[in-house]
Amino acid sequence: MRAHHPSAPFCPGRRPRGTNGAPAGTFCPCGGGVAGSSVDARNEEDIVSAIELGDREHRVLVAAGSAAPSIHNTQPWRFVATPRAIEVHADPARGLGVIDPSARALVISCGAAVLNLRVALAFLGRRARVRWLPSPAVPTHLATVEVVGARSTRAIDRELYGALRRRSSSRQPMTSRPVPARLMSQLREAVRREGATLHVLSGEDADTLITIAHQADAAQRGDRAYLAELGRWTTADPARRDGVPASAFGAAPGPEQAPQRDFTQGGVAVDRQEEAFEAAPMLAVVTTSADTVGDWLRAGMALQHLLLVATTHWLRAGFLTQPLELPAFRDQVRGLIDPRRMPQVVLRVGYGRTPPRSPRRPLDELLSPAEPSGPMP
Numbered sequence: 001m002r003a004h005h006p007s008a009p010f011c012p013g014r015r016p017r018g019t020n021g022a023p024a025g026t027f028c029p030c031g032g033g034v035a036g037s038s039v040d041a042r043n044e045e046d047i048v049s050a051i052e053l054g055d056r057e058h059r060v061l062v063a064a065g066s067a068a069p070s071i072h073n074t075q076p077w078r079f080v081a082t083p084r085a086i087e088v089h090a091d092p093a094r095g096l097g098v099i100d101p102s103a104r105a106l107v108i109s110c111g112a113a114v115l116n117l118r119v120a121l122a123f124l125g126r127r128a129r130v131r132w133l134p135s136p137a138v139p140t141h142l143a144t145v146e147v148v149g150a151r152s153t154r155a156i157d158r159e160l161y162g163a164l165r166r167r168s169s170s171r172q173p174m175t176s177r178p179v180p181a182r183l184m185s186q187l188r189e190a191v192r193r194e195g196a197t198l199h200v201l202s203g204e205d206a207d208t209l210i211t212i213a214h215q216a217d218a219a220q221r222g223d224r225a226y227l228a229e230l231g232r233w234t235t236a237d238p239a240r241r242d243g244v245p246a247s248a249f250g251a252a253p254g255p256e257q258a259p260q261r262d263f264t265q266g267g268v269a270v271d272r273q274e275e276a277f278e279a280a281p282m283l284a285v286v287t288t289s290a291d292t293v294g295d296w297l298r299a300g301m302a303l304q305h306l307l308l309v310a311t312t313h314w315l316r317a318g319f320l321t322q323p324l325e326l327p328a329f330r331d332q333v334r335g336l337i338d339p340r341r342m343p344q345v346v347l348r349v350g351y352g353r354t355p356p357r358s359p360r361r362p363l364d365e366l367l368s369p370a371e372p373s374g375p376m377p
């Protein structure tokens with residue numbers, strides 16, 4: 001990670017504050033800014049302290065990152081904190097070998113965490129830049145979110161930050177109240193801004209997607225490895241801080257309705273009440289142009305940007321990704337939407353009850369300080 005530039009004459013990176021001896025007008029690529037004679041030592045110190053991240057801010061940021069949704073609530077991430085950045089690392093030990101052998105859903109989950117970090121930095125009054133896959137030799141280092149300056153916090157930053165703290169996945173019926181077209185355009189725009197596309201399905205196409213989802217769901221239920229994996233990531237233990245808790249399993253839809261993943265199949269016995277789900281659900285699919293790790297990260301950012309905008313408008317969203325977890329069914333979804341695009345996430349969007357929260361791992365488990373850097377050459 002490039003948190004510090006020994007060769008750059010002005011880099012507040014790790015130097016003691018106020019001791020910078022840079023010649024006037026030189027520039028450090030880490031975003032430290034231009035060192036010029038107009039900045040006296042005291043102002044410089046103020047600027048640095050306004051930009052640098054301390055322990056409290058690191059904890060706010062990691063809490064925000066880990067509030068992101070993740071497949072089966074695996075929380076497959078680790079964060080490394082430095083004074084000018086948060087690194088996001090994948091934790092492959094939390095991968096789902098059965099439903100996600102390529103780690104696509106794991107990377108999407110981490111992409112959602114990156115979006116949350118960007119939102120939280122804006123809330124904290126920092127301008128941020130995301131560097132994707134910054135360490136080619138370390139493929140699990142997915143992103144570094146760097147502070148590149150200060151900014152004032154806007155109302156939208158506060159709203160999105162509030163949304164990331166209150167968002168949770170819905171597995172309950174939505175009401176029949178339609179989502180206004182203007183709001184759908186905002187969701188589309190949120191996805192587009194992250195480099196992905198949102199496809200909204202209705203009528204026959206929505207019915208076809210539900211049929212494909214039912215077939216995929218049935219195939220998974222008949223797979224013992226799938227059920228064993230589900231068993232490892234579902235829990236009735238209120239002390240457990242990961243996995244999907246019984247309190248969040250949601251309701252069971254009727255046989256004709258969009259199939260919610262049945263988490264009781266993992267072996268946790270709860271009385272999952274059958275309820276009438278919406279007859280014409282609003283289904284939305286996030287797609288990307290290709291299927292690389294970069295596309296998955298983009299998809300995660302787009303997904304989370306959509307979910308946060310939705311949450312600010314009191315919309316609920318739930319996932320329906322079973323058909324994307326088996327290649328034959330994913331191909332069918334692709335054919336239905338656009339064969340040139342790669343479907344990454346299927347969502348059900350609408351108005352409804354407040355979904356319960358799922359737990360998160362303690363911050364100390366997720367946060368590591370940066371490796372101490374060696375002496376300068």
Ligand SMILES: Cc1cc2nc3c(=O)[nH]c(=O)nc-3n(C[C@H](O)[C@H](O)[C@H](O)COP(=O)(O)O)c2cc1C
Binds near residue numbers: 169322345
């Ligand atoms: C890539 C991805 C796929 C998901 N697929 C499903 C799914 O098929 N069914 C479901 O009920 N939840 C799904 N989820 C939601 C997670 O289970 C949920 O985010 C996690 O349990 C944490 O809960 P929360 O979102 O309420 O914070 C998915 C999440 C992600 C990021």
